[in-house]
Amino acid sequence: MEEDKFKIAREDVEDLEIYIKEFSDFLPLAVCSVNPVGVIINVNKATEDLTNYISLELVGESVSTIFSDKKKIEEIEKEITEKGSVHGKELILITKDKKEIPMSVSASMRKDREGNYIGYFIGLTNITELKKFQEDLEKKVKERTKELEDSKKSLIKMLEDVKEAQENAEEEKNKTLAIITNFTDGLLVFDREGKLSLINYQAELFLGVKSQDVIDKSISELKDIPAFNSIMKIFKKDTKNVSKQELPLENGQILEGSTIPIIRKGQNIGNLVVLHNITREKAIETMKSDFVSLTAHQLRTPLSAIKWTLKLLLKGDFGKITKDQKEFIERMSRSTERMILLIGDLLNITKIEEGRYIFDMAPTDMETIVLSAISLYKVPIEKKKIEFTFKKPKKLPKVKMDVEKIKLAVQNLFDNAIKYTHSKGSLQVELSCGTNELEFKIKDSGMGIPKSQQERVFSKFFRGANVTKIVTEGTGLGLFITKNIIEAHGGKIWFESEENKGTTFYFTLPLSKNI
């Protein structure tokens, strides 16, 4: 009976051993049993798999042989004896094939029935993936931190640049303000809403205002200030293009006001008004005109006397003259004529510049004026064997004009065309009529105007470089006078020219509906 009980107990123990072995082998956690002197006395299957050692190779070995840091093992063992257990200590496991695997190590003290320390169990968890994840994470954090640091540096640099740019801009602004303040011309800036945003000291002086009284006021508010009245005239003209206007002030000063649109990225963001004091220039101009006028009048009388005296000499009223004498006197007569013409032109210019040139406006038939010019230049046309044509519509409306001045303009154009056209060349004159204007066109096959000089054609005393050597006559004032005549009538004048091929001049005169 006793033997049966012993047999049952023994079989139970044997079954228990099998169970423990199966359980131990099933455990996914690598577990080792270590004795108090640090010798491995038992391992489970998971430990074998993890270390690539078999149980017989590990048992009997010091536990420190499978870890890289022996000192850390000693610390863990010390902690176990002091605290009973340790958790989550990181160690590097060295496998049989010398691989290093990061481990999270936990250990728990073992005691016998009497409570004596008999070693410890140590559990090993492979944290390779975790470490890799941590390392990746740390790497990413480092990279991101670096990126952020770089961004921060860039941002700081940008801020420094911005600050520097601001300082530069501020300096430039101060410079500009200093220039504007000390500018000898008056400057006013109106914003896109038409409010005055800047006025410099000189403008304050010209207009007799203080900036604090006028800044931020709109044009309509400023018109109540007398000095601004004249400025309003410029705005009435045109604010999209540069425009100029003489502005006489009550104190006798004369300003030249210019409006300049301020364009940024194709948008008009305001207008700049420049007030230039032209009082002195105007005074000099008047003195000059007076001088020219006086001189011309004073010269014209004796020249006329000379002209008539020479005519009488040529007619033989003072006795018979020799052939040589006649030739000299004829030359003198031609020179006198030219001087008279020049003086006439100078007087015309003086009048133009004084603005008292156009007097007698009356509806006139343009064809009559053209025919008059044709008649006047018939002889030279025939003499140079120029092929001449004149085209016109059957019926032309009358145009309101100062006949004498338009006649002079047409004659000037005829004169130039004939003068600068070679013998056997051609000359075409044409009149045409549009809805609002009448157009005059004169086309020659002459020398043409060099392209480089075309801009100056309507300037005073201009003569083309290619013609001065060939045709010595000419004052260079004809086209200046012509242009002023046409524009004084509200018309336009322009030309097309090619050197050695010819020139075509056009002008238009507006048709008045009230005629």
Place this chain on the structure above:
Amino acid sequence: MTEEEKQEVIEIMKIPGNVRGAILQTLADYIRYKKKNEGVKMVEEKLREFGHPLKFEEIKPLSWYPESTTVLILFASKEVFNWADDDIFEMGNFTPKSSFIVTMFIKHFVSLKKTLEQSNIHWRKNLDFGEFEPTELNEKEKYIVLRIKGVYKFHRLLCIYHGGYFLRVAQFVIKSKKITIEETKCMLKGAPYHEYLVRWE
């Protein structure tokens, strides 16, 4: 089986006493470790050839088996694998590692002194003959004298095997990289007991 083997087996089978099955299992574990399962089968075949068949799988660790079986397994292994004495020594040195009985006994391996105090109990739990007596422990001089008394004359293979076994137990509890064991007295050589000297550095 040669005549020499036949004679040897007869002699071995005369050995008295019993051991726990766990001891025999550890022998099989070592053979498996060295020669895989095929090696275990070869030894089983040899035992069958010796006329004492044994299936290692059927051994129950806590059951008692004749001590002669232990010696027969050592002899069969030596014959099958042509092992030298060193291999038998190594076998003895390895077997405590896989022994369930040893694992349970290991709780006493807390110190050299405690281990030696408990060693005869451990002996008695696994063998039903002889006395294991740690005669001298000199930790200063770093040596132990172990004796096995009141026992028959061991087979010489068992003397070698025990040498390896005792060394392993010492290795479990002595923290030294160099531990040696030497059989200083042997009943086979006329001594009144078996004596082993363990030294370490």
